[in-house]
Amino acid sequence: xxxxxxxxxxxxxxxxxxxxxxxxxxxxxxxxxxxxxxxxxxxxxxxxxxxxxxxxxxxxxxxxxxxxxxxxxxxxxxxxxxxxxxxxxxxxxxxxxxxxxxxxxxxxxxxxxxxxxxxxxxxxxxxxxxxxxxxxxxxxxxxxxxxxxxxxxxxxxxxxxxxxxxxxxxxxxxxxxxxxxxxxxxxxxxxxxxxxxxxxxxxxxxxxxxxxxxxxxxxxxxxxxxxxxxxxxxxxxxxxxxxxxxxxxxxxxxxxxxxxxxxxxxxxxxxxxxxxxxxxxxxxxxxxxxxxxxxxxxx
Numbered sequence: 258x259x260x261x262x263x264x265x266x267x268x269x270x271x272x273x274x275x276x277x278x279x280x281x282x283x284x285x286x287x288x289x290x291x292x293x294x295x296x297x298x299x300x301x302x303x304x305x306x307x308x309x310x311x312x313x314x315x316x317x318x319x320x321x322x323x324x325x326x327x328x329x330x331x332x333x334x335x336x337x338x339x340x341x342x343x344x345x346x347x348x349x350x351x352x353x354x355x356x357x358x359x360x361x362x363x364x365x366x367x368x369x370x371x372x373x374x375x376x377x378x379x380x381x382x383x384x385x386x387x388x389x390x391x392x393x394x395x396x397x398x399x400x401x402x403x404x405x406x407x408x409x410x411x412x413x414x415x416x417x418x419x420x421x422x423x424x425x426x427x428x429x430x431x432x433x434x435x436x437x438x439x440x441x442x443x444x445x446x447x448x449x450x451x452x453x454x455x456x457x458x459x460x461x462x463x464x465x466x467x468x469x470x471x472x473x474x475x476x477x478x479x480x481x482x483x484x485x486x487x488x489x490x491x492x493x494x495x496x497x498x499x500x501x502x503x504x505x506x507x508x509x510x511x512x513x514x515x516x517x518x519x520x521x522x523x524x525x526x527x528x529x530x531x532x533x534x535x536x537x538x539x540x541x542x543x544x545x546x547x548x549x550x551x552x553x554x555x556x
Contacts, residue, residue, distance in 0.1 A: 287478065344358070391422040
């Protein structure tokens, strides 16, 4: 294990992660299906399981979300004159991601939706499919103060840039990389994006290119594939999202994987990734409870 010094009490975990130069590649939470429900009530540390939604609504989210192995996030934004509640279902892939938006008159409207059918691409929901970009910034300070401190500052900078489709969201995983955000419809997870970075970030998002210096990973991939993709893109300078497609991952030995990609021009690439000595760090602000974090290296 890689030993690290202990931070001072009342430290910010994102400052500590940056100080020890913790790599971000391969740290995005993996998941093919994500659910985003607009909830304006105050969020707790574990908002999606500890909330005041009606019990039948909570049961529906657990049951239907479990059927599709979906990750639930709460979202919110200034409501203005809106009276409905947004609900997004995102099915992420390296190419052909799909996002559906439903505007609910009340949360009871959820009961009329069939999540497995939506995920399967049922034609009944085609009219709800949207390609409108969305940016979801983690701001849940009840989970970690860094998300409130740095996430809120990034949110204000994006709002000042008049970015459409801007939302606050609950825990995206990895608050030690705050501010962290997720983009729709592509499912790209970034970290350590500062307010000063907003113009460059928006350029990458508009061009559908990956900003490797801020990339944690694409959530459609497992961590090993995220690491391999970032390495390959650095080596080839191929940044457009659709230019590479993951085709296979083969386990060569314990802790060693061969990850294969195919480029849009037909060229094939193979990257070998191996487990490295794990990192012992402190992932939550003000908590001197260490955590062991997996690390990877490319052969």
